[in-house]
Amino acid sequence: MSLNTKLASGRMGRVIRSLGPAIGPGAPVEAMRAGLGALLGLGVAGLFLMSPLVDLRLGLYLIAPFGATSVLVFAVPNSPLAQPWSAVVGNTSAAVIGVLCCMLVPDPALRIALAVGLAIVAMIPLRAIHPPAGAVAMTAAQNPEAIGKLGFWFALAPVAAGTLILIVVGVAYARATGRNYPFRQFDDPSSHGTADHAAPERLGLSKDELAGILQRTRQSQNVGVEDLSRLIGAAELQAASHQAGPLTAGMVMSRDLVTVGPETHLDQVADLFRDHGFTSIPVVEEGDKFLGIIYQIDLIRRARADAFSFDQGFGKSMSALVRRDRKFPVLAGEVMRRNVPNAKIDSGAYALLPLLAGGGCDAVPILHRGRIRGIVTQTDLLSGLARQAVRPLETAV
Numbered sequence: 001m002s003l004n005t006k007l008a009s010g011r012m013g014r015v016i017r018s019l020g021p022a023i024g025p026g027a028p029v030e031a032m033r034a035g036l037g038a039l040l041g042l043g044v045a046g047l048f049l050m051s052p053l054v055d056l057r058l059g060l061y062l063i064a065p066f067g068a069t070s071v072l073v074f075a076v077p078n079s080p081l082a083q084p085w086s087a088v089v090g091n092t093s094a095a096v097i098g099v100l101c102c103m104l105v106p107d108p109a110l111r112i113a114l115a116v117g118l119a120i121v122a123m124i125p126l127r128a129i130h131p132p133a134g135a136v137a138m139t140a141a142q143n144p145e146a147i148g149k150l151g152f153w154f155a156l157a158p159v160a161a162g163t164l165i166l167i168v169v170g171v172a173y174a175r176a177t178g179r180n181y182p183f184r185q186f187d188d189p190s191s192h193g194t195a196d197h198a199a200p201e202r203l204g205l206s207k208d209e210l211a212g213i214l215q216r217t218r219q220s221q222n223v224g225v226e227d228l229s230r231l232i233g234a235a236e237l238q239a240a241s242h243q244a245g246p247l248t249a250g251m252v253m254s255r256d257l258v259t260v261g262p263e264t265h266l267d268q269v270a271d272l273f274r275d276h277g278f279t280s281i282p283v284v285e286e287g288d289k290f291l292g293i294i295y296q297i298d299l300i301r302r303a304r305a306d307a308f309s310f311d312q313g314f315g316k317s318m319s320a321l322v323r324r325d326r327k328f329p330v331l332a333g334e335v336m337r338r339n340v341p342n343a344k345i346d347s348g349a350y351a352l353l354p355l356l357a358g359g360g361c362d363a364v365p366i367l368h369r370g371r372i373r374g375i376v377t378q379t380d381l382l383s384g385l386a387r388q389a390v391r392p393l394e395t396a397v
Contacts, residue, residue: 037073095159249351250373
């Protein structure tokens with residue numbers, strides 16, 4: 001094959017790849033979460049906007065652009081394009097421009113093109129870019145008769161009202177399903193309720209510096225400052241996990257494990273936490289078949305949930321939870337975490353950094369064919385990495 005043929009083949013391959021999917025594969029659970037959210041959002045919006053008091057002959061009250069807004073709000077809630085300001089201000093300003101174009105421009109083709117173009121021009125300085133807003137302007141421009149009856153009221157209802165309903169449902173649904181919407185702000189408290197950022201996000205970069213990076217790379221419309229901080233921190237930890245070295249999980253893990261079975265009563269689990277000073281205890285069956293893990297915080301959260309459910313104090317709920325003479329004792333299998341990060345004996349110790357640094361995992365079980373062989377706590381990993389760092393210095397001396 002000649003050089004020219006190889007170059008042409010390479011260019012063709014790049015063109016074909018560029019036409020393929022640019023988004024990574026999504027989990028089926030996340031797809032269902034987003035789809036159900038859109039169903040609920042549009043359902044609630046329809047109940048308000050398509051009430052019997054509305055003249056349905058206009059056909060504009062549950063408008064098509066709301067479907068596109070739902071995709072952003074429920075499927076990509078972390079996108080700057082999906083945030084409340086972008087959605088409400090973007091859609092409403094585009095509706096106003098669409099109405100103006102209906103009033104001033106008689107030619108249909110010019111009216112539609114001008115409405116969409118001017119909507120984009122308005123959204124950028126308003127810092128409210130919202131792709132469905134282009135469709136809002138186009139919807140208005142395509143329906144001059146209906147807009148003639150509604151006038152600027154079209155911008156308020158259905159556009160602003162419908163968008164606000166989707167936003168309110170989006171906020172409630174995100175909280176109910178463990179997502180963040182609106183997205184995190186750089187100065188928001190951490191998951192611990194303090195002003196300190198989570199450990200992986202302490203980059204030494206200010207909010208203005210991160211915002212400058214987004215502006216220079218023209219990514220301000222795609223990623224927020226807080227999410228950029230999280231991405232950089234995660235990338236640094238992932239890069240650190242690639243460092244080669246002789247240190248493995250098997251070399252730093254704790255091997256003499258204290259475990260419980262799924263039928264173990266929580267009062268016994270609490271005793272083990274107290275007697276050994278552990279922050280985590282694996283749950284196993286058949287000797288060493290790993291089922292899950294219990295962290296101390298899981299007992300606290302269960303007691304807190306009981307306090308709310310039974311309208312009693314936290315101390316009373318905790319005492320009742322671990323009481324030995326409880327009529328119906330709570331079992332370890334009811335509070336354990338099942339889907340936890342794990343590693344193999346020969347996994348590099350650096351690969352455990354992203355798992356243990358995020359704050360949601362205090363210990364990583366080390367498994368072999370589903371059976372637990374050890375556990376690596378944050379203390380185990382720090383001690384191992386410290387020894388690894390000191391040994392080159394000792395060799396040099």
